[in-house]
Amino acid sequence: MNRQAQAAVLFLLGGALLHAGTTDLYLRYVKAALQPLLLASGAVLVVAALATAWYERRRARRGPDRHHHPEPRISWLLVLPLLALILIAPPALGSYSALRSGTALQKPYAYGALPAGDPVPLSVVDYASRAAYGHGRSLHGRAVRVTGFLALDRAGHPYLVRMALNCCAADAQPVKIALTGTLPPVLRPDAWLEVTGRFTPRLTHDPVNDGPVPYLEVTSAKPVPVPRDPYDETWNN
Incomplete structure (x- = not known):
């Protein structure tokens, strides 16, 4: 996973948290009092994603990085919580x-x-x-x-x-x-x-x-x- 892909995953994950926090979806995961923290976490992830994308764009303009090392493949596991938020809306415990x-x-x-x-x-x-x-x-x-x-x-x-x-x-x-x-x-x-x-x-x-x-x-x-x-x-x- 390169930096651009990481930024995209972070942005989508932050957006998913913001979506859950501004709808009733978050109540399936946490109590209502934690809504501000959930929204803050989503906002931080979105800002981090935008900052990463901006940094990578500036670095690309300076030319290729001779000391660049590929990121570990395990970083793709970041996609799992994103898929869980997007695809799975768990019912309340019964x-x-x-x-x-x-x-x-x-x-x-x-x-x-x-x-x-x-x-x-x-x-x-x-x-x-x-x-x-x-x-x-x-x-x-x-x-x-x-x-x-x-x-x-x-x-x-x-x-x-x-x-x-x-x-x-x-x-x-x-x-x-x-x-x-x-x-x-x-x-x-x-x-x-x-x-x-x-x-x-x-x-x-x-x-x-x-x-x-x-x-x-x-x-x-x-x-x-x-x-x-x-x-x-x-x-x-």
Whole structure:
């Protein structure tokens, strides 16, 4: 790979990063808070590519370089991440990963006040932490609305799940809510549901890591489209 080819690959890779960072594509790889760093990385690669091309053009005008050595062929591996960004848009992690990983639920430092309204919109992480570690004290007498994807264990027990991110999709871990009450007659794994229900003190434990998995007593459920950001970033806030 000569310098001109390197510059072209760098330019395309930087452009691909900028494209991902200015669309929702980047949310399949990293959490939303990393968007500025992703855009900055893309811009740096584009500038480096343009600088390399400009330098090579100036050097070509001065004549051939007698001390030029060919670049190693392994440099063509730079094309692989470019092809991955251009050709592959990975789906968000779903029930297969969720059932093979233990819950990532952690005890929060404090609980904020619930907003007014009925039902109260909560994330999977927020409801699960209030139910498991707060013993549902802030949830008593309140209807809640939670959105996540459906997972069914080997016995057919349903869970509402959201994959929680610390940094990127590679470290995503599930947070699970066990469902009871009024459920749809047909339960399809990976289907996204908006569930309305109430707190129940019933609690189970994840068979993978023995972590707490609280229950939610469902009063109604309806299918919803996959959200713009399928991951939950509130677990470590």
